[in-house]
Amino acid sequence: MAILSSNESLLEPSLDKARHVKYWTRCLKTYLPNQYTGNDSNRMYLAYFIISALDLLDALKTVPSEQERRDHVNWIYHCQHPNGGFRMWPGTDFGKLSNEKNAQYDPANIPGTYFALATLLIYDDDLTRVRRADCLEWLRQMQRPDGSFGETIVNGRIEGGSDSRLGFCAAGIRHILRGRTSGSIDIDGQLIQDIELDAFVGCVRMAESFDGGIADEPFHEPQAGYTFCSLGALALIDRLNRPNGHDVKETNGPVDPLRVLDWLVWRQTELTDPDAGLDTELCTDEDAPHTQHAEGQHIPKGDKGDHGMPAKQSPDKTVGGSMFDLLVDGAGMNGRTNKVADTCYAFWVGASLHIMETPTLCDQSAARRYLLGKTQHGVLGGFGKFPGDLPDLYHSYLGLAALSLAGSDQVKPLDGGMCLSREARERLPTIWKSWRVDA
Template identity: 65%
Template sequence: MAIMKSEDIMGEPHFDKPRHIKYWTRCLKTLLPHQYTSNESNRMYLAYFIVSALDLLGALDSVLNEDERQGYIDWIYRCQHPNGGFRMWPGTDFGAKANPKNARWDPANIPATYFALATLLILKDDFKRINRRLTLIWLSQMQRSDGSFGETLVSGRVEGGQDPRFGYCATGIRYILRAATEGDLSIDGQVVKDVDLDAFVRCVRVAEAYDGGIADAPFHEPHAGYTFCSLGALAFVDRLNTRGLPTEQPPTAPCHPQSVLSWLVCRQTELADPDAGIDSEFVAAQDTRDTRKKEDGVTSEAQADGTVPAHQDPECSAGVTIFDLLVDGAGMNGRINKVADTCYGFWAGASLHIMQQPNLYHHEAVRRYLLGKTQHPVLGGYGKFPGDLPDLLHSYLGLAALSLAGHDQVKEIDGGMCLSKEARSRLPAIWESFADSR
């Protein structure tokens, strides 16, 4: 058996950038796997992941020619709703057959609008075709009296959940189309009312949990995804409290930033395998293996074939080596007592960056988890858990988390907007063009 050198054991796993570029290029230019057929009506967010991933990899300009780039921009505008906002895909557009009766089947969508605007920003669009006034009017109609935002507006009624995901996307739309300034705007000679920011901040406050995380609603379990969305939304509207007691004029949140930071730090975990539960069958099997090892003269934790059980049953894994011991314990989870998951490297990590405390988690450990455990060695991309096939969500957020953790082969990401800092840097010029067009 070959002897593993210490530098091979302790060195950071390799990031196979060409393989990742190939994975995302295949996603962009060929058909997605059949599992995505049911997501056809969510095509806007799939497009966002693909385009933004290639941007983070520094490959977008080489993968796309100018005609293709303009074609993708035109497709996004094809999804713009005539009453403001964007659809998730053009399949609900009735065109000449649209009427008040079938309008309820073709609403604009809050997440779709944020993803559309963010993707246009990445594609270097000038935003001149955005119906800014109608979109901001529609956005104000998407807020409920309790401060929360919904997903769609159907027959005058706000539909969808009341969790922070919609609040994040809504405030992100507002930020892209008018920056963080507060108050009503005059656009094309008409007054456009602002959303109720005070009510939104109160909505976030009541969802803060006793242990520091932020949930989707009062008294619910906190979650790293909801925490990110809440903190990101507060940053978009310049109401984020990063230290001490929150202000009341204007109201800011979270109320206890130190508790939020403590909760986020505790999301880094050594639990890595979702199939590693300890039950009676496992204990019985382990006892049998221990007896067999003693009979074979193996007295240490090492297996006869040189592998190590780590924190899991080796027979439930794809083969655990001593290297797995070293990369275990680096991931992030989304809730207390859960295993690590690729996407939470971003949700929890980005939350710490938004709170201006990017060094409170172990960056190298996150990189080792992503590269050594969930990076797919054949297809590229990232799976949810070790050994999983890659999917678009985890493959994109794996890259985003890797960027936050300081990997030099991925562009710097803006954690608050979940896209490259280079793309976000185009916003001031767009805001200036809005001011010139009034």
């Protein structure tokens, strides 16, 4: 690839689609590397990454055969729990040996349920085999009095975390199974109550930070993944405040959407190497009498601290990547202030901006160059976490998802709010119509 003049960018690298399809085909049809042994009980989310990635690459109808696609759908339904929800894997299903004593080892799981329903949508399943009433009743039981959601119910007690990742999955389950209908709904003669929406919104608002990001709980450092999950959940329950001024409501969240956008915009950075330092040449006494901070504060001349500019890194400070990685001028996203870019945050930040209906506030072409020129693996396909890293399922899927949101036409359009193809989400209104719920 030719190098352009010093005042021009390099030509944008391209997605090696054949290698990516090959990578995901290996993941689907052969054993995963031994590092995934510890994730054996999380097979549902691994299946979701694989199936959704092949969908984004428009290879889902060619890589698995028709019989394999039916088998995959049947496997998901085999993980459906008789008391509502889905398991993460079938290994805890005792079958005919199930009893009250061993029930504690076989609970349904909030993330597993969302991944199961999302994967069924991707496979164009009509969800008629979902125990919808049981699932929604189980979901309501998963909410704590403070509005947060747990992960499982064991011996009548809600277990697991309480952060917005679980809240997002809960909101996604609710959205898929009852559309935009709020309040009580009748399902086959059974009256199902809604979750406590106000209490959940309160949890999100309590986790908002002074600088605009959203954390896992009050007074913790904000992080882009939690910010996405919070904004995504609020959008799925129709309680999101977007930054259009006149539509901000006190009963919705976040409290200050403009401050959230400010925090998201400053997540884009050229800093890529975890072991490198900041390039202080960006802001010197000679070339910058003062600079403008994101919040409008002027930093005096000569201040070597937080100069309010996106972090930039010199090529000689980048290690572990290819020669092209040293040259490409892409800028990825970090998850927290003063951290390096990471493939997954290109999605968490990019999708957050899409949810807030402001996708162009970031430099999308720079994000594409970062993903394709720095973390795309040139031999195996997929994406690594950092430049030079081997690919893994998590970053490889979110790399494709982020690439779609950044305007690439080499993958299918993505619905950032649900992290699956737009084509898959657009199947929901037909399903809702059959259930007679609000679309």
